[in-house]
Every structure is written in C-alpha cells, then in structure tokens.
Amino acid sequence: MKGGDVELGELLAAAEAAPPGESVDVVAHDLQKRFGAARVSFLFVDLVGQRLVRLTAPGADAADSEEPVDLQGSVYDRVLQSQRQLVEPDGQGGRRVITPVTNRGDCIGVLEVTLQSADDTVLRQVRDAAHALAYIIVTDRRFTDLYHLGRRTTETSLAAEIQHQLLPSAPCCEAAQFTLAAGLVPADDIGGDTYDYTLDRDTLHLSVTDAMGHDTNSALLATLLVGALRRSRRSGCDALLQAEHAHQALLRHSRGLATGQLFCIDLGTGLCELVNAGHPRPLLLRDGTVEEVALSVNLPFGVAAPTPYRLQEMQLRPGDRLVLLTDGMQERGAAAVDLAELVRDSRPLHPREAVRSLTAAVLEACHGHLRDDATVVILDWHGVNRRPDER
Numbered sequence: 001m002k003g004g005d006v007e008l009g010e011l012l013a014a015a016e017a018a019p020p021g022e023s024v025d026v027v028a029h030d031l032q033k034r035f036g037a038a039r040v041s042f043l044f045v046d047l048v049g050q051r052l053v054r055l056t057a058p059g060a061d062a063a064d065s066e067e068p069v070d071l072q073g074s075v076y077d078r079v080l081q082s083q084r085q086l087v088e089p090d091g092q093g094g095r096r097v098i099t100p101v102t103n104r105g106d107c108i109g110v111l112e113v114t115l116q117s118a119d120d121t122v123l124r125q126v127r128d129a130a131h132a133l134a135y136i137i138v139t140d141r142r143f144t145d146l147y148h149l150g151r152r153t154t155e156t157s158l159a160a161e162i163q164h165q166l167l168p169s170a171p172c173c174e175a176a177q178f179t180l181a182a183g184l185v186p187a188d189d190i191g192g193d194t195y196d197y198t199l200d201r202d203t204l205h206l207s208v209t210d211a212m213g214h215d216t217n218s219a220l221l222a223t224l225l226v227g228a229l230r231r232s233r234r235s236g237c238d239a240l241l242q243a244e245h246a247h248q249a250l251l252r253h254s255r256g257l258a259t260g261q262l263f264c265i266d267l268g269t270g271l272c273e274l275v276n277a278g279h280p281r282p283l284l285l286r287d288g289t290v291e292e293v294a295l296s297v298n299l300p301f302g303v304a305a306p307t308p309y310r311l312q313e314m315q316l317r318p319g320d321r322l323v324l325l326t327d328g329m330q331e332r333g334a335a336a337v338d339l340a341e342l343v344r345d346s347r348p349l350h351p352r353e354a355v356r357s358l359t360a361a362v363l364e365a366c367h368g369h370l371r372d373d374a375t376v377v378i379l380d381w382h383g384v385n386r387r388p389d390e391r
Contacts, residue, residue, distance in 0.1 A: 008128055015132075019144075024042045027042075028040035035125075036115070041054050042054070042112075043055070043110050045109050049071070050072065051068040052069040052110070053069075054068075079100055080100055080107050085098065086098045094114050096112070096113075097115060097123065099126055102134055103170070104172075105179060113126060157215075158216055159189075159190035159214075160190055163184075163194065166194045166196075166222055166223060167194060167196070168197060171355075176382070177382055178380060179350070180206070180380075181351035181352045181354070182197075183358075185359045185370060186370070186373050187374075189214045191214055191218060192212065192373065193208075193326050193328065194207075194222050195207065195209070195377050203265065203266060204264075206324075207242075208279070210258060210279065212258060221250075224250065224253055225246055228250075229246050239262040239264045242275075243260075244309060246258075246301050255302075259277055259326075259327075262275045265316065270317065270381055271316075274313070274314065275309050275312070276312070277301050279326075282323055283322075283325070284320060284321070284322055285323070286317065286321075287319075288344070295314075318382060319383075321351075321379070321380050322379040323339075323376065324377040325339070325377075326376075327372065328371075329358070329375065333362075333365050333367070336365045337362055337365050339358065359374060
C-alpha cells in the first residue's frame, strides 16, 4: 500500500524505536528513502512566536543551521498563517516544499524538503509525514530538552523559566465547538502573568491570572496560584471552588496577592460559569461590536476579606470572540493602543494571528520594553457540532 497506512505506521514505529531527540532524523530518512529528498529540515517557532530555529537532519549543509529566521513576512509565515503546503522552485531544477507541522491548532513549526519532482501523490505523502512529525514531537518532547532548547532565541532568566513551565505546552487548541489561542509577552522584569486551559469531555476550563510583583517573587507566587487552581480543577471543582482554594492557598502560604479570571464553559450549551477576582474585564466581539463584559469584580486572591467570591454566568453564541487580558495589555505605554478597535479589525484572522496582532501592537507602543507582562487569550466560539471552517 504505497504511501498509505502501512508506510505511516512504519514511520511512527521507527520514530518510537529511535532516541527521542532524533525525530527529524527519522522523518528525513523516510522522505529520502521514498522520494530521494535532497534536504530535509524542521523549523521551530520560538517561544514568543517571532522567529524560527532550524533543526537539520544529519548531512545537511552547515549553513542551514546558522541564525534564527525572522518569521514576520517570511514565506514560512505565509505557510503557518494559511496552514497550507507551499511548493516553489528551488533555483536548481528541483522543488522546495514547505509544510506546516501543526497539532490540534498548535503551530509547532514547518517541515522543509527539497525534491527533484513533486506530483500530487508525493505532496500528499509529505503532508502525511508532517502530520506524523507533529505527533512525534508532541510525544518526544516529554523525554528530551532538545525541542525546548530549539524554541529559545534569547537568554532565559530564572523567573522566565519558572513562568514558562507554568503555561500549557500548547498555546493554541482547536475543537469542534471552539478555537482558543493565547500569547504572553513578558516584561523586562517578569511580572507574574499566567494563562491555563484544559479540555474535559463536557467542559473547557480556562483561566488568566496575574501575580503581583516582579521577577522571581512574582514567578513563585504564580507557581503557588497555578498549582492551587490545577489541584482543585483536577479534583472536579467548579470555578467558584477553584477560586476559594486559590484564595486560601495564598492566605496560608504567602503574603502576596494575585488577580484572576476563571471560566468553566459547557461545551454542549456555551454557558460560561466564571469568577472575576479583581481582574480586568474581558472584551466580547459579537455581531461586529466590541464591548467590555459587564461583570461584578471580587477582591484579588489573597486579600483577607469577609466577602465571598461570586459565581457569575454569561452565554456564548456562535460567532462570538471572547478576549481575556491582563493589565499589561492596557496600562502605561500599552494604553495608547485602541484594543477594542484592534479586536474588531482583526476578526477575520485566526485567533493565533489575532493574538500576535494584539501583542505586537502593545509591544510596539511600549517601544519593545514592557514594564508589566502583557497576556491575551482569544476564544472563538463556533457552537455545538460546528467546525472552525464553518464560521
């Protein structure tokens, strides 16, 4: 069965048999054996989504492994935005094939292959290989730091290392009912922002938090906060109990404060149950109009007060775009950005690209130096039993 399930199964079996840091080598060998590929390399998207780092297979030109590639405006950017394979002449009589490597909406990078010929059958099999590579990398990065190192284009501080480990491993997730994407641009002196999500059978859990302070103090406070939220969430708690547990954890183990917003979204109805603990209100884009969601605001986590947290509700409708922010997206230099207008203008974009658009605007307004972390989470609600491409 040429190019079918048998060959794909053999590729996955070979990847599992190889050391976890040699996934690209396995795919490269497969493509070289089947199609005579001259060069095969994988390019990672870095942590902030601005550059690509090339990981080449053995025997590739040394020049291919040099400096990171700027993503903005590049051919790779077009491939990642469109999520479509690109084929172009390589200048030497062959074909340069660039294919997105994506898993459940998370753009891991691109697979670049040089072939002497590339008909529709070959191109489809390269796409299959790229799809397999996405799953291989998601599996293998549990066992090696190679893929984590590949995403770093700048020196990482201790606070930044802690912050990165608190975030989900994938900043984007797609399902039948929704598409979610998030981005965090850290301040020069880490400001304590985190976001988190998980998808259960019937519920999407979503949170955005901001631990007060900077550097390792805020990173350690964020660790306590996120740990308390995950523990209660994994124990089956709703948003209200999650908030109570996080609040008590900060009171017992820390003198710090943190703001946060917690959502439990019913996948069958689009009904959100949420708690707002002193956090900036979200923006809702509905029917072409952007409005701040009118929520009651409780005190931040860690503030000793007799007032209990309040569980609130909001109903999502098909076509809604919900935008969650931290105050770093709104204060100081970032205040010069008209977020409502930018949210409205970026509606045609996939949430991944809309996140990039918003964070880039804030970074530019702050001249590249943020005094506080800037975090944005965008949720597109498609509705029950609908696919993202049916919007």
